[in-house]
Amino acid sequence: MPQTNFVDYEKFFDCVHCGLCLSFCPTYVELGTEMDSPRGRIATMRSLHEGKFPLDAEVVRHLDLCLGCRACETACPSGVHYGELIESARSFIEEQYRRPLLDRLKRWTIDKVFPNPLGVRVFASMLKLGSALGLSRLARSDKLPQQLRSWFSMVPERGSVSSATLLEHYPAIGEKRYTVAVLSGCVMPALFGATNEATVKVLRHNGCEVVVPKAQGCCGALLLHNGNKPDGLARARQTIDVFNGLNVDALIINAAGCGAMMKEYGELFKDDPVYREKAQRVAAKVKDVTEFLGGIPLIPPSREVKKSVTYHDACHLAHGQNVRSQPRALLRAIPGLQIMELQESDWCCGSAGTYNLTEPAMARRLLDKKMANIEATEAELVVMGNPGCLMQIRAGLQQRGLSIKAVHTVDLLAEAYEG
Amino acid sequence: MDTAFIAQLAAIVGPDGVVSNKTALSVYDCDGYTLEKSTPDLVVLPRSTGEVVAVVKLLHKEKIAFVPRGAGTGLSGGCLPVEAPVMIGTSRMNKILHIDLVNRYMVAQAGVVNLWVSNAVKSQGFQYAPDPSSQQACTIGGNVAENSGGPHTLKYGVTTNHVLGVELVLPDGEVVQLGGVVDDVLGYDLRGITIGAEGTFGIVTQATLRLTRQPQAYRTFLVVFETVPQATQTVSDVIAAGIIPAALEMMDNLMIQAVEAAFHVGFPTDAGAVLIIELDGLEAGLDPQTKKIMAICERNAAREVRLAQDEAERTALWKSRKRAIGAAGRLAPNYCTQDGVVPRTKVPDILAAIARISEKYQLRIGNVFHAGDGNIHPILLFDERNTEETERVLKAGREILQACVDLGGSLTGEHGIGVEKMGQMSLIFTPEDMLAMTQVRAVFNPENRCNPHKIFPTPHGCIDTRVPRRQASL
Numbered sequence: 001m002p003q004t005n006f007v008d009y010e011k012f013f014d015c016v017h018c019g020l021c022l023s024f025c026p027t028y029v030e031l032g033t034e035m036d037s038p039r040g041r042i043a044t045m046r047s048l049h050e051g052k053f054p055l056d057a058e059v060v061r062h063l064d065l066c067l068g069c070r071a072c073e074t075a076c077p078s079g080v081h082y083g084e085l086i087e088s089a090r091s092f093i094e095e096q097y098r099r100p101l102l103d104r105l106k107r108w109t110i111d112k113v114f115p116n117p118l119g120v121r122v123f124a125s126m127l128k129l130g131s132a133l134g135l136s137r138l139a140r141s142d143k144l145p146q147q148l149r150s151w152f153s154m155v156p157e158r159g160s161v162s163s164a165t166l167l168e169h170y171p172a173i174g175e176k177r178y179t180v181a182v183l184s185g186c187v188m189p190a191l192f193g194a195t196n197e198a199t200v201k202v203l204r205h206n207g208c209e210v211v212v213p214k215a216q217g218c219c220g221a222l223l224l225h226n227g228n229k230p231d232g233l234a235r236a237r238q239t240i241d242v243f244n245g246l247n248v249d250a251l252i253i254n255a256a257g258c259g260a261m262m263k264e265y266g267e268l269f270k271d272d273p274v275y276r277e278k279a280q281r282v283a284a285k286v287k288d289v290t291e292f293l294g295g296i297p298l299i300p301p302s303r304e305v306k307k308s309v310t311y312h313d314a315c316h317l318a319h320g321q322n323v324r325s326q327p328r329a330l331l332r333a334i335p336g337l338q339i340m341e342l343q344e345s346d347w348c349c350g351s352a353g354t355y356n357l358t359e360p361a362m363a364r365r366l367l368d369k370k371m372a373n374i375e376a377t378e379a380e381l382v383v384m385g386n387p388g389c390l391m392q393i394r395a396g397l398q399q400r401g402l403s404i405k406a407v408h409t410v411d412l413l414a415e416a417y418e419g
Numbered sequence: 420m421d422t423a424f425i426a427q428l429a430a431i432v433g434p435d436g437v438v439s440n441k442t443a444l445s446v447y448d449c450d451g452y453t454l455e456k457s458t459p460d461l462v463v464l465p466r467s468t469g470e471v472v473a474v475v476k477l478l479h480k481e482k483i484a485f486v487p488r489g490a491g492t493g494l495s496g497g498c499l500p501v502e503a504p505v506m507i508g509t510s511r512m513n514k515i516l517h518i519d520l521v522n523r524y525m526v527a528q529a530g531v532v533n534l535w536v537s538n539a540v541k542s543q544g545f546q547y548a549p550d551p552s553s554q555q556a557c558t559i560g561g562n563v564a565e566n567s568g569g570p571h572t573l574k575y576g577v578t579t580n581h582v583l584g585v586e587l588v589l590p591d592g593e594v595v596q597l598g599g600v601v602d603d604v605l606g607y608d609l610r611g612i613t614i615g616a617e618g619t620f621g622i623v624t625q626a627t628l629r630l631t632r633q634p635q636a637y638r639t640f641l642v643v644f645e646t647v648p649q650a651t652q653t654v655s656d657v658i659a660a661g662i663i664p665a666a667l668e669m670m671d672n673l674m675i676q677a678v679e680a681a682f683h684v685g686f687p688t689d690a691g692a693v694l695i696i697e698l699d700g701l702e703a704g705l706d707p708q709t710k711k712i713m714a715i716c717e718r719n720a721a722r723e724v725r726l727a728q729d730e731a732e733r734t735a736l737w738k739s740r741k742r743a744i745g746a747a748g749r750l751a752p753n754y755c756t757q758d759g760v761v762p763r764t765k766v767p768d769i770l771a772a773i774a775r776i777s778e779k780y781q782l783r784i785g786n787v788f789h790a791g792d793g794n795i796h797p798i799l800l801f802d803e804r805n806t807e808e809t810e811r812v813l814k815a816g817r818e819i820l821q822a823c824v825d826l827g828g829s830l831t832g833e834h835g836i837g838v839e840k841m842g843q844m845s846l847i848f849t850p851e852d853m854l855a856m857t858q859v860r861a862v863f864n865p866e867n868r869c870n871p872h873k874i875f876p877t878p879h880g881c882i883d884t885r886v887p888r889r890q891a892s893l
């Protein structure tokens with residue numbers, strides 16, 4: 001079999017086969033199979049690269065099952081760039097492998113809907129219609145089969161979806177300290193409009209003048225995670241062009257998946273003479289909203305929020321960007337808030353971008369585990385920094401009929417600033 | 420393997436508990452020791468003692484040899500299948516079954532990860548003392564097989580001092596309980612010889628683990644030296660002063676560089692060596708000992724003594740130490756970790772010998788090890804694509820072990836003999852010694868069907884060349 005070259009071969013040698021990552025990998029701990037561990041997947045990808053294996057259903061199965069949560073990168077002492085390896089392998093699979101029809105259809109739909117503002121709006125309106133009709137209750141109906149119930153559980157509870165389009169410019173509240181740009185995102189405006197508004201509010205209260213370029217679209221993260229490299233790179237280039245010219249202190253992201261990807265723009269375009277430098281410049285400005293707020297002298301919020309909360313670490317924040325302490329510190333800055341510890345807080349909830357749509361069975365197992373841990377905290381709110389996790393965890397809470405609410409970290413902060 | 424046999428196994432452990440696809444199996448071809456590889460024909464993943472018994476009985480009936488595997492973090496090829504077609508993995512046997520804090524023990528399945536044990540009782544002030552550097556991944560079953568130690572072995576002992584009892588499935592499927600929840604043993608200590616048998620007696624399915632109180636307080640130092648001899652002299656002086664630290668670890672310049680590149684903890688990359696010294700116990704007793712240690716460090720011209728100021732700093736220091744071997748992966752495409760022991764007064768001599776061997780074979784060798792008990796871990800850096808260099812690594816490794824033996828030491832401190840060091844057993848044991856030991860094994864494993872061709876060189880002769888199913892990774 002010929003050698004394939006989907007990634008820089010040297011990268012495989014970062015892995016020294018020590019196995020220290022195993023117990024951090026959700027799919028390995030669930031299944032116990034070495035093929036579904038980081039070490040096993042790296043070995044599989046290497047053999048694929050060396051042309052020792054054919055690209056067959058077995059190989060694809062184990063690589064598909066990877067959440068891309070990058071918990072293995074946190075665990076690995078040897079500095080393996082796992083995210084890069086798996087994404088390259090995925091785009092290789094999409095180019096070279098013919099999936100069964102149903103699978104192809106599912107993936108095609110995801111590819112078309114999510115990064116496309118119109119697609120997201122249509123999807124969002126469907127969810128909202130469902131929500132208005134109270135379809136979310138069907139998720140708890142025991143008359144429906146499990147598979148249908150889990151679909152209905154994706155329909156948000158009444159009032160939990162909001163769309164909002166941001167203005168292009170907001171002045172700072174009080175003395176101006178920074179100028180920042182905000183990525184409004186592709187999914188966020190349609191489904192989490194209020195969270196986008198909260199992001200702007202919190203930044204303004206901290207002396208930020210906020211610009212939101214109109215021309216922006218999807219950053220490419222979802223497409224690239226799914227192995228759709230051509231379309232993903234195109235989106236990424238657009239995003240780079242939009243933000244490159246701006247003279248700002250930081251480019252603020254409130255969706256962990258987007259932030260993690262945008263920080264890697266430099267690496268992504270390292271062989272592209274036209275985009276290399278622009279990509280590096282933009283990547284260097286990217287900051288998660290909590291990372292940015294955690295790094296400046298905070299103007300603390302003054303309103304009391306008398307609630308008990310717990311914090312869930314989104315994979316692409318904790319493992320992808322090593323942002324863990326900042327959001328917790330921000331929560332501690334809110335007067336009156338009672339914070340409970342969440343066991344296995346950085347264990348993937350199963351959302352993982354569109355994983356819950358492509359691999360529902362494993363996603364469900366991980367969601368069950370997350371739900372049990374959340375319930376055990378007895379908190380009223382569970383707080384996190386990623387829209388994907390919010391949808392997944394809200395679905396889980398709904399399906400179990402729990403009264404706990406899931407909110408974004410900035411939603412809670414905005415409440416503490418403005419009530 | 421024929422499909423009827425696979426179906427029989429699947430009937431026991433479920434279809435998803437049998438791995439038979441060739442591509443899938445290939446990821447089971449080695450553990451943390453990557454110089455030799457061999458792929459099993461089947462992997463079976465039971466969930467309970469009952470399932471293990473049923474699987475082993477079937478293998479017994481069919482006269483098929485098998486090899487147990489935990490997390491595959493072993494460093495001597497212990498779970499490499501050598502003329503053992505079936506691998507039995509404990510990765511799904513990962514439940515803690517019972518915790519009794521009043522009587523201070525826990526019963527855990529063999530596949531439970533070492534660190535999970537301490538994590539489960541941490542909030543109540545307890546711990547499981549053996550802390551191998553691989554503890555975030557290695558399993559209790561693997562620890563029992565290798566009698567694993569760790570940095571805190573110096574004060575607290577190794578696995579055998581903390582495992583009260585084991586449940587063992589013999590190669591014919593019989594289940595035996597060795598030891599129990601109390602310390603006193605009547606008759607021969609069969610639990611004792613099972614711990615450290617490297618999986619050649621049968622499959623451990625459960626273990627009863629001793630839980631101990633977390634120390635009330637710690638003092639953890641990072642001590643920086645210009646030269647390796649200054650550091651080793653400090654180690655000798657601390658021990659000679661009658662102080663038993665909880666841990667006494669050393670890292671040389673190459674490893675300091677690897678760790679700093681990986682974790683940015685602020686190790687001085689120009690230092691010749693650093694020591695990590697930890698004292699623990701009652702708060703009241705620690706300050707006088709701290710003073711003594713400070714004085715010894717000063718006498719040996721320590722450049723700097725940093726005391727961890729809080730639990731976070733202490734954790735960061737240990738995290739970097741425990742992941743140091745893995746961090747060596749940043750220095751070269753491959754590495755081979757050696758494991759030998761010398762009397763602790765001979766640490767300076769063995770380090771000098773390693774430096775000579777490094778020179779002779781033109782290899783970079785880093786050292787990070789349990790200095791307090793003379794357990795050295797030279798880390799030989801290489802690139803497996805360079806066959807000639809790989810040869811030199813094998814030779815240098817053997818020479819280091821020979822040097823340990825010459826200094827009155829031994830072949831392995833904690834990683835076991837596995838397949839890696841079978842050839843060197845004759846440096847220490849006579850053929851009669853080895854025969855006696857295989858007779859002990861035969862009491863448990865008479866047909867040698869559980870983990871064959873390990874520890875003792877077999878009549879096949881040198882396993883390197885003659886065992887047909889096994890090839891070096893090159």
Ligand SMILES: Cc1cc2nc3c(=O)[nH]c(=O)nc-3n(C[C@H](O)[C@H](O)[C@H](O)COP(=O)(O)OP(=O)(O)OC[C@H]3O[C@@H](n4cnc5c(N)ncnc54)[C@H](O)[C@@H]3O)c2cc1C
Nearest residue numbers: 489490491492493497552558560561564567568618623833
């Ligand atoms: C980075 C790194 C650091 C390390 N640091 C240390 C250290 O500080 N101290 C130390 O002692 N070791 C250390 N090791 C070696 C290794 O982690 C230990 O030997 C560990 O106990 C192996 O556990 P495992 O679950 O990975 O077992 P495996 O590697 O899967 O197996 C090891 C042996 O145990 C047998 N076995 C496994 N499970 C069972 C069972 N249930 N019943 C019977 N036999 C079984 C196997 O057949 C094999 O012979 C380190 C390894 C690495 C990679």
Ligand code: SF4
Nearest residue numbers: 015016018019021076
């Ligand atoms: S990915 Fe890292 S932690 Fe996992 S086996 Fe490879 S080197 Fe070890």
Ligand code: SF4
Nearest residue numbers: 025066067069070072
């Ligand atoms: S990214 Fe997550 S699921 Fe994939 S191998 Fe790493 S830890 Fe496992």
